[in-house]
Amino acid sequence: MDQRGKRAGGVDRRSVVAGAVACCATGRAAWAGPEDALPQKGDRLVLGDGAQAGQAVTLASLAEEGTLVEAVAVDPAGIKRDGSRFSKIILVRVAPGDIAEEIRPHTVEGVVALSGVCTHQGCTISGWNHEDRKLSCFCHHSEFLPAEGGRVAKGPARKRLPVLPLARGEGGALMVAGSFTSKPGPGTA
C-alpha cells in the first residue's frame, strides 16, 4: 500500500495555492488571490531587495553588466505577486549579441529575466558570475546560462531555469510580456 501523507490538521490555503501554481504556469487557481499567482503579461517589475525595494525595475537598474537583480511582479491593480516562492524573478544583463536567438524576443537590450528558484531542490538562485555568464545555486552548486535560455551548465540540476518574457514599458520600465516559459521549481527535463 502506498501511504501518501496528508498534513495533520488539514491543508492550509497557501499549500493548496502552491500546488495549484506549481501545476499551471500560466494560470491562477480560481480560489487564489493575485498575490499567489505567477507573474503574468501586463505585470510590471519592481526591485525586490535592497534599499530601493519596491521601485520600478528599469533598464537603468541593470545598467552595469554584472549585476543580478531580484524583482517582484506587480499586477495592474498594484498587488505584489509574492505569495509563492515560484514567483521569484531574477534579472541579469548580458551582451545582446550573446543571447541565443530563440530567447532573444523575450529579452530587452540584453536583460534576461528568469525564475529565481533552482530546478534541482528549489533553493533560491543568488550567485551570478558575470565573467562566465553563469548563475549559480549555493545549495548544490548547479549552474545555469541565462543567455542560453537558462540552460543547465552544471548539475545536479537537470532542468533549465524558466525564462520570463520581458517587454519595455514607459520610461524604460521592464514589464512582463508573458508567463514563464516552463514550470518554475524543481523538476526534471
Added chain:
Amino acid sequence: MSRLVRKGLAAAAPVALALAGGVLALPGGASAAPLDYKPVTDQRLANPEPENWLQYRGNYQGWGYTPLDQITAKNVTRLVPAWSLSTGVSEGHQAPPIVNNGVMFVSTPQAQVLAINARTGEVLWRYQKELPPELSQLHPTNRGVGLYGDSVFVTTTDACVIALGATTGKVKWEKCVAPWKDGYYMTLSPLVAKGKVVVGVSGGEYGIRGFITALNAETGDEAWKTYTVAGPGDPAADTWKGDSWKVGGGSVWIQGSYDPATNLAYYGTGNGGPWTPDARPGDNLYTSSVVALDLDSGAIKGHHQYHWNDAWDWDEVSAPILIDIERGGRTIPAAIHAGRNGYLWTLERTKEGPLTFVEGKPFVYQNVFASLDPKTGRPTYNQEKIPGINRRAAFCPGLWGGKDWPPEAYNPKTGLFYIPSNDNLCSELAGTQAGLRKPGELYIGIPIDEVLNSLRLRDGVDKSKPFAIGAIQAWDPKTGKRVWTHDFQDTAMWGPLLTTGSGLIFAGGTSDRKFRAFDGTTGKMVWETRLNSGVTGVPSSYMIDGVQYIAVQAGWGVDADRMLNGLNAVLPEERRVSVAPQGGVIWVFRVMGEEATAQ
C-alpha cells in the same frame, strides 16, 4: 505482537502500491506466512539483541557496533548481494537499514519510508509524504527512523515528525515542530526513550534558532523544548550580544546518544550563524558544543563547547560516543567525539550532567588552534586564521572539517575507536554583512562565490601525484594514541562506519562508489565491491535464521557531492571523478557458502 502480512510485492511496481483495506493487495501476489512484529521497548533499546539493529547506531551509546561475528576477515571475500532494492529517489541516502525481528525499515530522501522483509527484500509497505511544492532542500536526505512499540518515527525536511504504524505504514500522527517557510528542517533520526521521541532542527544557514524537542510517542504532543542557542533567562545568555541569539543557528543534525542509567542524552550542536564570527561576538553557547540533557525535562545539565565563536562552519555535528575507558588507573565514563574542528575530544561524564575535559588531540592537520587550556580544553586561536566581515583568512581543516556528519564507531573487542576523516583540505573565506534576514533565505554572511570556490589544498601538498585525503583512523581510547590509518588517495571519505564482533569495519564513502571491509585491528582492506552509486549510508548488520547480513544504502549526494565539486576544481583533470551517479539502492550482503545453508 502484531502480525505483518507480506506478499510478493514487486519493488519496481509502484502501481501495486495501492491501498486495499489496509492490506497489501497485489493481483497474483504470493502469500506467505505473516511476519511477527515484536514491539520495541525501552528494555530492548537499552539491551538490543545481536540479531537486530534497532536504532541509528545500533545502541544508545552510539557505537555503530554489532556483536555478530559470522562474517570474518577469512570469509568476507565470499560476501555477495543477497538482494537489492531501488528506492526510486536520488540525492543523499544516509539512513541505516533498521531491523527488528526480520522487518527492515529504511528512510530515504523525499520523506519516504520503506518496510521490507529483511531476508527476502520483499516490500511490505511504503510511505511517502508529499512535501510542500515550494520547499527548498539544502540537505535532501534523511538519517533513519526510530522505533518504539508498534510505531516507526521519521523526520522530514519540512520540519515535521511522523509516526507510522510499523505493520501498516499508516500515519498515526504528524507533528510539525517549526515552520519550514522560516528555514527550519530536519534530517536526523529520532532518539526514542521512555515514551519520548526526541528530535532537533536544522536551518543554521537560514538564520534559525536551533532547538531540541521531545514529543510524546503516543500522541505527538510536545513534552519539552530546549534551545541550543541560549536566550534570555538562560545562564549562558550573556555569551550572545544584542539580538544575535535570535538568529544564532546551533543546528541539530544527528541523533543524540543516551545513557539510560543517568537519563542523560548527549547532542552535538551546529555552528553559530551567520558564519562570520564578528556578527555575533561572544562564546555563543551552546553552539559547536555537546549538551547533556535530562530526558524527562529537557534541562541542560551539562555542556562542553569544543570551540567558541565559530568562524569556520565547524558544526560539531555528531553526538559523542559513550564508553568507559581506563585512564590513570581509574575508569572514566567518557564521551568521545571526533570534531569537525579536527580534534579528537575525550570528556568525562558525570551522573549529574556536567562534562569535564580530559584530552583534545588533532587527528588531522589543524592550524587554527594555538593552544588548549589544559584544564578546560578551551582553545586559543591563531588570529590570522579567523575569517570575518571584510576579513579574508585561510584555515585548515576546511569547511567540511576533519570529520563531518559520518559517524565514528567503537568496537569493545578491539578496544579501538574508529574515525572517518578527511585531511589535507583547507578553505579560504572572506565575509560580508549578512544584511536583513529574510525567512527561508540563505543567511550566512559569505558571498556564494566565496563558498563555492573556497576549497584549498594544504600548503605543501604535491597535487602532481595522488595524495591522501580521506581515511579511516583507529585510536586507542585508553592511551589516546593513533593505532593505524588507512588512507584513500585523491578522494574524500564520507562513509559512516560499522564495526563487528569479528573485528571488521564496513564503510563506503569514497567517490569511486566502492563499499569495503577492513580488518579493524590492522586497517588492512579485506574486501571491496563497486555499487551503483557512492555510499554515504550508515551500514548496519542483522541476523535471520542463522545468517548474518550487512546492509547499506548507496546513493551519492548532498555534502559528499558538494565536496567532490570542490575537489574537481583543484585536482588534475585526469584524476577527477567527473561522473558521480546518483540514485538510491538498498544493498544487503551475505556470505555465500556453508554459513548460508541455515536459510
